[in-house]
Amino acid sequence: MSNEVDAKTARERAKAIAEQRRAERRNRKRKCVVCGVEESDKTPFHAHPEGIGPACKDEVACLTRKNAGGR
Numbered sequence: 001m002s003n004e005v006d007a008k009t010a011r012e013r014a015k016a017i018a019e020q021r022r023a024e025r026r027n028r029k030r031k032c033v034v035c036g037v038e039e040s041d042k043t044p045f046h047a048h049p050e051g052i053g054p055a056c057k058d059e060v061a062c063l064t065r066k067n068a069g070g071r
């Protein structure tokens with residue numbers, strides 16, 4: 001039955017697309033909700049304790065950056 005094959009192919013394709021989107025989201029740079037720096041090896045993130053989003057793991061460096069940034 002070609003219909004079954006088509007349905008399976010469509011399902012597989014949808015799964016592949018969903019996976020690709022997930023991978024893209026993972027690769028996209030996150031920004032710290034406090035100081036706005038991009039996540040990198042130098043500035044690893046963790047979940048902000050107040051639950052407002054991703055923030056620098058190094059809070060001291062983060063606040064220093066925030067204060068230096070002014071805006």
Ligand SMILES: [Zn+2]
Nearest residue numbers: 032035056062
């Ligand atoms: Zn930060």
